[in-house]
Amino acid sequence: MEWETVIGLEVHAQLKTRSKIFSGAPTAYGAAPNTQANVVDAAFPGVLPVLNGEAVRMAARFGLAVGATVHRRSVFARKNYFYPDLPKGYQISQYEHPIVERGRLVIATAAGEKVVGITRAHLEEDAGKSLHEDLGGFTGIDLNRAGTPLLEIVSEPDMRSAAEAVAYLKTLHTLVRYLDICDGNMQEGSFRCDANVSVRPLGETRLGTRAEIKNINSFRFVERAIDYEVRRQIALLSSGGQVRQETRLYDSVRDETRSMRSKEEANDYRYFPDPDLPTLVLTEDLLAEVKAAMPELPDAKRRRFCDQYGLSAYDAGVLTASRELARYYEDAVQAAGAEPKLVANWVTGELAARLNEDGLDIGGARVTAQALAGLVRRVADGTVSGKAAKDVFEAMWAGEGDADAVIAARGLRQISDDSAIEEVVRQVIAANPKQLAQYRAGEEKVFTFFVGQTMKASRGKANPAKVNEILRRLLAP
Amino acid sequence: MPHGLTSLNAEDIEKVAHLARLGLSGPERDAYAQDLSRILDLVSQMNAVPTDGVEPMTHPDEAGLRLRDDAVGNEIDRDRLLAVAPKTRDGLYLVPKVIE
Numbered sequence: 095m096e097w098e099t100v101i102g103l104e105v106h107a108q109l110k111t112r113s114k115i116f117s118g119a120p121t122a123y124g125a126a127p128n129t130q131a132n133v134v135d136a137a138f139p140g141v142l143p144v145l146n147g148e149a150v151r152m153a154a155r156f157g158l159a160v161g162a163t164v165h166r167r168s169v170f171a172r173k174n175y176f177y178p179d180l181p182k183g184y185q186i187s188q189y190e191h192p193i194v195e196r197g198r199l200v201i202a203t204a205a206g207e208k209v210v211g212i213t214r215a216h217l218e219e220d221a222g223k224s225l226h227e228d229l230g231g232f233t234g235i236d237l238n239r240a241g242t243p244l245l246e247i248v249s250e251p252d253m254r255s256a257a258e259a260v261a262y263l264k265t266l267h268t269l270v271r272y273l274d275i276c277d278g279n280m281q282e283g284s285f286r287c288d289a290n291v292s293v294r295p296l297g298e299t300r301l302g303t304r305a306e307i308k309n310i311n312s313f314r315f316v317e318r319a320i321d322y323e324v325r326r327q328i329a330l331l332s333s334g335g336q337v338r339q340e341t342r343l344y345d346s347v348r349d350e351t352r353s354m355r356s357k358e359e360a361n362d363y364r365y366f367p368d369p370d371l372p373t374l375v376l377t378e379d380l381l382a383e384v385k386a387a388m389p390e391l392p393d394a395k396r397r398r399f400c401d402q403y404g405l406s407a408y409d410a411g412v413l414t415a416s417r418e419l420a421r422y423y424e425d426a427v428q429a430a431g432a433e434p435k436l437v438a439n440w441v442t443g444e445l446a447a448r449l450n451e452d453g454l455d456i457g458g459a460r461v462t463a464q465a466l467a468g469l470v471r472r473v474a475d476g477t478v479s480g481k482a483a484k485d486v487f488e489a490m491w492a493g494e495g496d497a498d499a500v501i502a503a504r505g506l507r508q509i510s511d512d513s514a515i516e517e518v519v520r521q522v523i524a525a526n527p528k529q530l531a532q533y534r535a536g537e538e539k540v541f542t543f544f545v546g547q548t549m550k551a552s553r554g555k556a557n558p559a560k561v562n563e564i565l566r567r568l569l570a571p
Numbered sequence: 572m573p574h575g576l577t578s579l580n581a582e583d584i585e586k587v588a589h590l591a592r593l594g595l596s597g598p599e600r601d602a603y604a605q606d607l608s609r610i611l612d613l614v615s616q617m618n619a620v621p622t623d624g625v626e627p628m629t630h631p632d633e634a635g636l637r638l639r640d641d642a643v644g645n646e647i648d649r650d651r652l653l654a655v656a657p658k659t660r661d662g663l664y665l666v667p668k669v670i671e
Contacts, residue, residue: 132647
């Protein structure tokens with residue numbers, strides 16, 4: 095039987111606010127335990143939550159970016175469960191009335207563009223962290239993360255393969271960073287993903303029973319976890335078994351998903367509107383402010399790069415992968431004053447390769463956009479050959495100065511002066527009468543011999559285009 | 572409305588008590604069964620009111636939520652906060668071992 099995979103994703107994006115969603119405690123990562131949890135986060139009696147306006151603006155910005163309805167009124171609810179890292183005994187979340195509903199995200203798949211529906215996105219607070227290492231038979235609780243603002247983004251079950259799920263996640267990851275609402279750091283848990291996976295016979299319209307996979311903290315693991323889970327479910331159903339609706343944990347070491355011991359009545363959260371928090375009302379002023387601050391989105395930027403700079407869709411895609419890279423490129427184009435395609439080649443070529451080699455992102459580039467533009471200008475005006483320019487770039491990366499300084503110091507200036515090249519070419523021809531006779535007898539391949547000899551005689555500095563042109567002229571009978 | 576329209580049995584009470592992490596004695600279970608049944612009776616009485624076209628109201632305050640500026644404030648005195656906990660170590664609250 096042929097099977098169809100159905101995947102929906104839930105992403106928790108940690109919002110990039112300075113303070114927590116309901117308290118003034120800081121959100122910085124990696125502080126000493128419990129130094130960033132105040133009386134509100136630790137749920138001392140008598141405290142009240144006060145909503146962070148910036149978290150609301152960020153959620154609205156996301157809603158607008160995915161073409162969703164941003165509700166003028168939304169409601170915070172209590173999700174009740176007991177766990178030691180949740181000191182109130184409930185998590186403040188949004189349930190029946192989320193701030194964002196019905197959006198869409200366009201992703202690139204092997205079969206072209208595909209629209210993935212976004213069911214909803216809601217604001218909620220994160221829980222603290224439980225530490226199970228050796229603490230004399232106790233569990234340690236660090237509440238630093240408690241109260242950190244999260245935007246939970248829930249997709250429709252629109253994805254049909256692990257590859258599509260990864261494409262969706264990467265697109266979403268790029269988007270939240272463009273919007274500057276989430277740093278996207280997956281190792282630190284700023285962008286976390288749960289996957290709902292089910293399979294059904296191809297052609298069936300009803301959904302199969304799904305398993306929810308938790309704990310997938312990299313794009314690679316998402317793909318592997320889903321692939322494993324799909325194989326598991328198909329094997330189960332093919333042998334007459336049934337998929338159980340449950341939560342499974344992905345183990346990246348063994349590359350498998352495992353059933354989490356399902357907690358009894360784990361899903362009875364007894365949601366109700368939080369009486370501490372009146373309805374969240376978005377004013378027109380606030381929405382206008384959010385709209386005005388909206389940055390250019392990845393799609394629009396990609397299209398503009400194609401139109402404005404004449405780039406291929408591929409290059410435009412690479413250059414707009416992050417806002418920082420796109421800014422670097424545009425700064426370099428502006429500084430170079432022209433040659434947008436040549437600049438693109440350098441950014442996606444030498445620069446990208448060097449960054450990759452050194453494990454840096456664009457922020458760590460040791461050649462600034464202005465400096466790269468200086469080099470591109472020297473390539474464009476023929477001062478250095480393309481080959482020599484790569485050496486210049488390496489020297490610039492190593493801190494030997496700007497392009498002009500390196501070219502001068504290393505004597506890499508290309509000889510483009512006709513008479514100087516002609517002089518060298520005449521000497522080369524005079525020294526090789528046998529090859530000259532062969533060429534004139536019609537042996538075309540001897541031409542490359544003369545090119546090589548001329549370049550060698552000029553110690554690689556002769557402009558190759560000029561060498562070709564002058565050789566053709568002087569070798570002619 | 573006469574009492575007893577809704578009647579919760581001991582099992583329902585046990586479930587609700589478990590979710591709320593309450594330990595109840597036998598007599599307490601019976602008392603809660605009666606109290607909660609009466610509350611549910613009241614709810615069903617309200618459910619009977621026609622509310623078509625009435626927008627649900629979660630809060631009586633129409634002004635809406637006041638928003639706070641995203642600023643870090645209030646010094647955190649960890650030692651004072653930890654001092655009220657029964658057991659702490661190295662800046663952590665300690666709780667009975669949670670088995671995953």
